[in-house]
Amino acid sequence: xxxxxxxxxxxxxxxxxxxxxxxxxxxxxxxxxxxxxxxxxxxxxxxxxxxxxxxxxxxxxxxxxxxxxxxxxxxxxxxxxxxxxxxxxxxxxxxxxxxxxxxxxxxxxx
Amino acid sequence: xxxxxxxxxxxxxxxxxxxxxxxxxxxxxxxxxxxxxxxxxxxxxxxxxxxxxxxxxxxxxxxxxxxxxxxxxxxxxxxxxxxxxxxxxxxxxxxxxxxxxxxxxxxxxxxxxxxxxxxxxxx
Numbered sequence: 001x002x003x004x005x006x007x008x009x010x011x012x013x014x015x016x017x018x019x020x021x022x023x024x025x026x027x028x029x030x031x032x033x034x035x036x037x038x039x040x041x042x043x044x045x046x047x048x049x050x051x052x053x054x055x056x057x058x059x060x061x062x063x064x065x066x067x068x069x070x071x072x073x074x075x076x077x078x079x080x081x082x083x084x085x086x087x088x089x090x091x092x093x094x095x096x097x098x099x100x101x102x103x104x105x106x107x108x109x110x
Numbered sequence: 111x112x113x114x115x116x117x118x119x120x121x122x123x124x125x126x127x128x129x130x131x132x133x134x135x136x137x138x139x140x141x142x143x144x145x146x147x148x149x150x151x152x153x154x155x156x157x158x159x160x161x162x163x164x165x166x167x168x169x170x171x172x173x174x175x176x177x178x179x180x181x182x183x184x185x186x187x188x189x190x191x192x193x194x195x196x197x198x199x200x201x202x203x204x205x206x207x208x209x210x211x212x213x214x215x216x217x218x219x220x221x222x223x224x225x226x227x228x229x230x231x232x233x
Contacts, residue, residue: 001173036219038157045206045226046157051219089157093218097145097162097170099210104156 002026002094006102012080012109020105021072022090028071033092035073037066040087040104049088050075077107085109112137114207114224122201122231128194132207132224139188140165145210147220148181148192150203158203162210163190197231204228 003025012018022037023029031053038046048057050066053073063078073090090102118130132146139146147162161181162170169181175194183190194201205227208220 034218038220040157045223046220048219048221048223051211051221052216055216057221087156091157091159091219097164097168098172099159099162099218101149101157101159 002092002098002100004090004092004100004102006088006090006105008103009106009108012077012084012107014080014082014109016080017076017078018080018107019069020075020077020088020090020107021069022074022092022102023072024092029068029073029092031068033073033094035066035068036091037064037073037075038089038091039084040089046089080109082109112209112222114209114222116205116207116224116227118227118229120228120230122197122229123233124198124231125196128192128197128201128229128231130192130205130207130227130229131189132191133187133189134209135188137209139183139190140185143211143213145170145212146183146190147208147210149206149208149220150201151206151226152200152203160194160205161192164212199231202229202231 005023037050040046054066089104113135115133122128145162148160163181178195180193207224209222
């Protein structure tokens with residue numbers, strides 16, 4: 001069973017830069033996993049931020065970016081703002097029509 | 111703009127079957143560029159992919175739920191449905207339907223989501 005790993009929580013200062021990562025319990029994340037990232041505010045449906053590693057979804061500010069860093073996918077937020085305080089989920093496509101979400105990272109901006 | 115709307119009972123008894131439908135508007139489920147899927151989120155927990163269906167009828171299931179889940183589609187009504195059998199309290203969650211893009215180099219991400227519907231399993 002594929003397990004996608006994320007840090008449970010992270011904090012960033014307003015205006016700062018934070019890198020959230022998404023790994024695999026076994027192996028490395030690559031572009032072939034088509035990493036995607038979702039932001040979820042409390043009580044809301046997820047919002048798609050990044051897809052296929054580094055493509056921003058329509059309307060997403062350019063301070064959100066994605067990449068592969070080492071053996072993990074990464075979501076980089078530059079110039080963090082108060083309303084970036086949310087839960088962030090990565091998702092990997094593992095083949096055969098199957099996708100797996102990470103456990104999510106709760107980002108605090110303070 | 112594509113809209114997805116989940117519907118179904120908000121309360122299901124243990125051991126019974128959870129049934130939800132996702133109505134799709136401003137878009138057709140007969141589209142070779144997309145999967146149509148279900149994702150759930152237990153209260154206070156993370157997202158879990160459950161299942162996808164393709165317009166051809168091909169289906170894909172989370173291995174951990176495979177034995178209890180069925181996804182189907184109703185093309186005349188432009189909707190697709192989820193059935194989860196033998197539910198327990200652990201199946202209590204917000205259930206989302208969503209569209210997952212397939213084609214091209216920018217693929218395999220959920221690009222459109224329903225608002226979600228809470229299903230509680232309790233006697």
